[in-house]
Amino acid sequence: MPESLTGLKRTNYCGELRAADCGREVTVCGWVQRQRDLGQLIFIDLRDRTGIVQLAFGDKTDREVFQKAFAARAEFVLAARGTVRERSAKNAELPTGDIEIEVEELRVLAKSETPPFAIEEKTDVKEDLRLKYRYLDLRRPEMQRKIIGRHRIVKAARDYFDENGFLEIETPNLIKSTPEGARDYLVPSRMFPGSFFALPQSPQLYKQLLMLSGYDRYMQVARCFRDEDLRADRQPEFTQIDFEMSFVSQDDVMAIAEGFIKDVYQKVLDLEIQTPLRRMTWHEAMNRFGSDKPDLRFGMELTDVSEALKNTEFRVFAGALSAGGSVRGINLKGQADALSRKEIDKLGEWVKSYGAKGLAWTRLASGGETSSYEKFLAPEEAAAVRKALGAEAGDVLFLVASGENKVVFDSLGALRKELAGRFGLIDDSKPCLLWVTDFPLFEYSKEENRFVAMHHPFTMPREEDLGKLESDPGSVLAIAYDMVLNGNELGGGSVRINRPDIQERMFQALGFTPEQAQERFGFLIDAFRYGAPPHAGMAFGLDRLVMLMLGCDSIRDVIAFPKVASSAELMSSAPTGVDPKQLEELGISLLKKD
Structure with a gap:
């Protein structure tokens, strides 16, 4: 016994x-x-x-x-x-x-029964089995170091913000549903039949209201929830290190954020981060790296070869250019003999998942030069493309053409990272941090057939772009900024709208009628009429920060009880059905879905 x-x-x-x-x-x-x-x-x-x-x-x-x-x-x-x-x-x-x-x-x-896997430092046990018996997996020293490391990072965050005059204030987890962006998790209310709370996707509105309430420096280690479609390394519930400041500019927020990163790396990893961090505009990041979270630990930058092909008769390239798009390429230096034709074909299929119709390539191997597109070009066009890409013997050139620049950027940006990882081109000797700034305020959604906010609808446009909110919303830039670490978005924020007239114009640009805007966000619009100070802030993704600082491959490794890609928790088998009596009390009946 x-x-x-x-x-x-x-x-x-x-x-x-x-x-x-x-x-x-x-x-x-x-x-x-x-x-x-x-x-x-x-x-x-x-x-x-x-x-x-x-x-x-x-x-x-x-x-x-x-x-x-x-x-x-x-x-x-x-x-x-x-x-x-x-x-x-x-x-x-x-x-x-x-x-x-x-x-x-x-x-x-x-006493203990024989566990389903050994509690050892390293393990090759399948992740699904580890997650099913997560309480055993968490006993492994490797996992305990990660969870303890997470604790140290959170403690460093609280200490840093406290030392800089921030107040930790909790915001509600049962809030009004304001569907704009990712889907809300809805919570039925027994006391209000037919009505629902939502779980917060972020504390955004409440932290802005705290600025209106005079708490000029707020922070919170905040739990957030998003009912997103399946994605490999996203969690339906996650944690942010969230902060907001009044009477500040973009530079003030960025300085506080840099100070935090410098402090947490020093305290947790005894590593010195040099500040101020490099800054790069969104347009520069997209043009050079095909990503708004560029990884600068290696080269292989994108090159626009549209000018060299402006008169081409090759239908694939000409069609993209006539549709207002571009032809761009990257150069994989010195790997022509290491990359087979079969592997190149697989990469061509792979980029289709990013919207590309295929991958054009030239392989300058020692056994001979081969190309999927040069035979369709005039000799001077092929030579101009090679020159633009800095081609030399041993290189492999990859081109993507599309009438949508987004497709070109997404495809080549992803291919660039894939090739760098495959061929060991990434310099892991130190963290590579930078700011990406001047994001577009809007992006066009084909799905919804309208402009949507690239960050969120409370982001302040640049003052010089205010006149274009109605006439040319696609060209308006936001006072927004993301911190990027090793090609991953570490945190993002913006200067917030604090004027009722600009906020109303923003909602109109997003296609809301005045009635819809009032229904969804009336409490915020009303609050702005009572003296809203200039304010700005940002949030760090805690799970991702811990993952990157501790050198983990997945955010599931730094969350005690994570969900899998389907949003299910394998250990408890959540979500599950509920007792019919619970549904009856809530006044809910279920529809059968195929």
Whole structure:
């Protein structure tokens, strides 16, 4: 039968004991990593979140204690009291490898069945199995370091913002649904039949209202929810380090954000980040890297070859240019012999997922030059493309043509990152951080057949673009800024609209009638009439920040209980159906969907 801990108090964590503790009586608690039975001697490696310590049982050990040690198995929960002594066979791979505990009292607090996978530092167990038994996976030292690292990053954030005059204020998790952007998670209300709360996609409106309320520096470690379509490394619930400031400009917010990044890297990784960070406009980032979150750890920049092909008769390129698009390319230097024709064909299929109709290429291999498009060009056109791309023997040139520049950017931007990863071109020696600024205020949605806000509808347009809100919304730039780390968006923000007239014009540009704007956002519009200070802010994605700082491959590795790509939680099998009585109380009936 499991024993009680009554009368026995833990004095130390397993991983903190050292040679200086020899001679001390200590009590440790934890899980059995492994038991080694050598006949007259038994050793148990006991593990907790700080590490492992060896428990020793020998001829001087009480017989009952020795029998308990003999019966102990992996993942049994033990409490052990004894004296720290020097090990005869030291283990240089363990921080506690110079000592062991000569056990005098042992209690079996809980027994364990054989776990479905070994609780080890590294594992090749499939992720689905790890997530099904997440409480076991979280015992692994590798996972515990990540979760503890997350704690340290959150603590550093709270300390930094507190030291800079920010107040942590909680905003509601049950709010009004304001569908604009990603889908809301809706929450039915028993007290208001037929009405629904929504879970917040961000604290955006409430933090702006806090600025109106006079709390000029706000921050929050905020839980957010988005009912998005399936994406491999997105979570339906996630955490932001959110902050807002009054009486400031874009530069003030960026300085605070840079200070935080510098501080958290120093405290958590003892790494110095040089500030101020580089700045790049959205248009420069798209033209050079095909992405608004450019990875500058390698070259292979995009080159616009449209001018060289302006008179081409090749239908693929001519059609793209006549439709107002472009032909652009990248040069994979020196890899022509390493990239086979079959692999190039696979890349051509791969870029179709980004909207491209295919991939044009020229391979300047040592065994001969081959090209999918040069035979359709005039010699001077082919030569001009090669010159523009800086082609040399051994290079592979890739071109994408489309009547939509977005397709060209998306395709080549993704291909650039894929090739850099495949051929080891990325310099991982230090974090590469920069700001991307001057985003378009709007982007056109084919799905909705209207302009939508690129960030959100509360972003201030540049003052010089205000006159174009109605006449040419596609050309209006926003006072918005994203921080990018190693090709990943780390956080984003903007200067907010604080004038009712501009906010109303913004809603009109998005296609809202005055009645619709009032229905969805009336409380904010009304609040602006009572003295709204200039304000701005941003939010860091905490999950992504932790993932990148700790060098993880997936945000699921830094979230204690994550969801999978389908938004399901494998451990608890959520979501599930509910009792019909619950639906009846809420006044909800379900429609059958194919």
